[in-house]
Amino acid sequence: PSEEYELSRRRIFSNTKELWYYVNSELQSLVKEGDGVKVEHISKIKDIVGEHYRSLLKDITSLADVDGHAVWRQQESENLSNLVQKRLKHLQNPSDCAKARKLVCDLNKGCGYGCQLHHVVYCFIVAYATERTLILRSKGWRYSKGGWQDVFLPLSDTCLLPNGETTNRWPGHRNTQVITLPIIDSINPRPPFLPLALPEDLAPRLNVLHGDPVVWWIGQFLKYMLRPQPATSNKLDEYAKKVKFQKPIVGVHIRRTDKVGTEAAFHKLDEYMIHVEQYYKYKELTDKVDKKRVYLATDEPKLFSEAKRKYPEYEIVGDEDISKTASISKRYSDQSLSGIITDIHFLSLSDYLVCTFSSQVCRVAYEIMNSLHPDASTLYTSLDDIYYYGGQKRRLHIAVLPHEANGPHEMNLLVGDEIAVAGNHWDGYSKGTNLRTKESGLYPTFKVSPKIETAPFASYPDVTL
Numbered sequence: 365p366s367e368e369y370e371l372s373r374r375r376i377f378s379n380t381k382e383l384w385y386y387v388n389s390e391l392q393s394l395v396k397e398g399d400g401v402k403v404e405h406i407s408k409i410k411d412i413v414g415e416h417y418r419s420l421l422k423d424i425t426s427l428a429d430v431d432g433h434a435v436w437r438q439q440e441s442e443n444l445s446n447l448v449q450k451r452l453k454h455l456q457n458p459s460d461c462a463k464a465r466k467l468v469c470d471l472n473k474g475c476g477y478g479c480q481l482h483h484v485v486y487c488f489i490v491a492y493a494t495e496r497t498l499i500l501r502s503k504g505w506r507y508s509k510g511g512w513q514d515v516f517l518p519l520s521d522t523c524l525l526p527n528g529e530t531t532n533r534w535p536g537h538r539n540t541q542v543i544t545l546p547i548i549d550s551i552n553p554r555p556p557f558l559p560l561a562l563p564e565d566l567a568p569r570l571n572v573l574h575g576d577p578v579v580w581w582i583g584q585f586l587k588y589m590l591r592p593q594p595a596t597s598n599k600l601d602e603y604a605k606k607v608k609f610q611k612p613i614v615g616v617h618i619r620r621t622d623k624v625g626t627e628a629a630f631h632k633l634d635e636y637m638i639h640v641e642q643y644y645k646y647k648e649l650t651d652k653v654d655k656k657r658v659y660l661a662t663d664e665p666k667l668f669s670e671a672k673r674k675y676p677e678y679e680i681v682g683d684e685d686i687s688k689t690a691s692i693s694k695r696y697s698d699q700s701l702s703g704i705i706t707d708i709h710f711l712s713l714s715d716y717l718v719c720t721f722s723s724q725v726c727r728v729a730y731e732i733m734n735s736l737h738p739d740a741s742t743l744y745t746s747l748d749d750i751y752y753y754g755g756q757k758r759r760l761h762i763a764v765l766p767h768e769a770n771g772p773h774e775m776n777l778l779v780g781d782e783i784a785v786a787g788n789h790w791d792g793y794s795k796g797t798n799l800r801t802k803e804s805g806l807y808p809t810f811k812v813s814p815k816i817e818t819a820p821f822a823s824y825p826d827v828t829l
C-alpha cells in the first residue's frame with residue numbers, strides 16, 4: 365500500500381473512534397441529568413450507536429488486510445526489525461573493545477522497573493544515534509544485586525567494561541573514547557534524536573508500516589535488551605502453564621498504591637472493565653468467544669477478589685501473590701523483579717491492553733507488544749494519558765481542518781497550524797497549545813493529524829540485510 369492509502373485508512377479508523385468518544389460522552393451526560401423515561405431512551409440509543417461503531421471499526425480494520433496488505437505488513441515489519449536488530453548487534457559487539465567508542469549508562473536510576481527500562485532505552489537510543497557501544501553499569505541493581513545479567517542476556521558478548529583512554533561527561537567530543545550519560549531529565553545539551561524523533565533513514569518506511577512509529581522504534585530497543593537468560597525464559601514458561609495463560613485474553617493493568625493522588629488519578633475496576641467488555645463485543649462480531657479472559661496485573665492485591673466477585677463470567681488470570689509483593693513495602697527485591705517481569709511479559713502477550721499510560725509499567729508492556737506485532741498501535745485503551753516517553757520532546761498535531769472556538773475553553777485552528785499536544789480527553793476533544801497563536805485550549809481531535817518528527821541518527825551504511 366502507498367503512504368497516502370495507509371494514512372487515510374488510519375485517519376478513518378481514529379476518527380471513527382473520536383466520533384464515538386464524542387457521542388458516547390454527550391449521551392452519558394444526558395443520562396446523568398435526564399428523567400426516567402428519557403434515560404431509558406438515551407441508553408438504548410447509546411447501545412445502538414455502539415453497535416454501529418464496532419461494526420464500522422471491524423470493516424475499517426479489515427481494509428488493513430485485504431489485497432495482500434497483511435502479508436506485506438508482516439514482511440515489511442520483519443525486514444525492518446531484522447535490520448535494526450542487526451545494527452544493534454553490530455554496535456554492541458565491536459571487534460576491539462579496548463579501542464571502541466563507548467557510552468556509559470547507570471541502570472540505578474532511583475525509580476521503578478518500568479522507569480529504569482525507559483532510562484536504558486534512552487541511553488541505547490543515544491548510543492545508536494552517536495554510534496557508540498552502550499556500556500550498562502548494573503552491579504548492585506536495586507532489583508537484583510548481581511545486576512542485569514542475573515535475568516537478561518548481557519548487552520554485549522565482547523564489550524562490557526567502561527574503560528578507555530579518555531573519559532568525559534556528555535556531550536564530550538567525537539574523539540572522546542568514553543562518554544558518560546546523565547538521566548534524560550538533565551541531559552544538556554539536548555540532542556535532536558531523543559524520542560519522539562525517528563531516524564531519518566527509517567522514518568519513511570516506518571510511517572507507512574505503523575500507526576505510531578515511535579512506539580515501534582522504542583519496542584526494537586526493548587526487544588534487544590530484554591532477551592531473557594534461559595532461567596528467566598523457563599520461569600515465564602512455567603508461569604504460563606500455572607496460570608493457564610490462553611487467548612483470547614485482555615491485559616488489564618491497574619496501578620494504585622503510591623501512584624494514586626501523586627502522579628495519577630484513581631480509577632475504579634469498573635472503568636477498566638467497560639473497555640474489556642467493548643473489546644469482547646467487538647471480537648464477537650467475527651469470532652466465537654468460548655471464554656472471556658482477563659490478565660490482571662496490579663499493585664493492589666484486593667482487586668483479584670473484587671474482579672472475581674463482580675465479574676463471574678470472566679476468567680481472571682494472574683497471581684495475587686505477585687501483586688502482594690508489588691504493593692509498596694516489599695517493592696525492590698529479586699522477588700518483586702520476577703513479578704514485574706512476569707506481569708509486563710503477559711500484559712504484552714495479551715490481545716488488547718486496558719490501563720493508564722501514566723504508568724510506565726503499562727507503557728513498557730505496550731512498547732513490547734508493538735515489537736511482537738507489525739502494528740499494535742490500536743490495541744489498547746488508556747484511561748488517562750496518550751502515549752508519551754518520559755523526557756520526550758513535545759508530541760505534535762497538525763491541523764487538517766479549520767476550527768472556530770466554541771466557547772472560552774476551545775481554541776481556533778487554521779489548516780497547517782502545529783499544536784503541541786497535552787492530552788486527549790477521550791470525549792472527542794484534545795488539549796494543546798497552538799504554536800502559531802500561542803493559545804492553549806481544547807480542539808476537536810478529528811480536525812488534526814499526527815506529525816512525525818525525524819532527526820539525523822548514525823545510518824550504519826555497512827550493516828545491511
Ligand code: GDP
Nearest residue numbers: 476477478479661662690703704707723724725
Ligand atoms: P510507574 O510508577 O507506574 O510509572 O512505573 P514504575 O515501573 O516506574 O514503578 C512502579 C513499580 O511498582 C514497578 O516497577 C513494580 O515494581 C511495581 N508495580 C506497579 N504495578 C505493578 C504490577 O501490576 N505488577 C507488579 N508485579 N508490580 C507492579
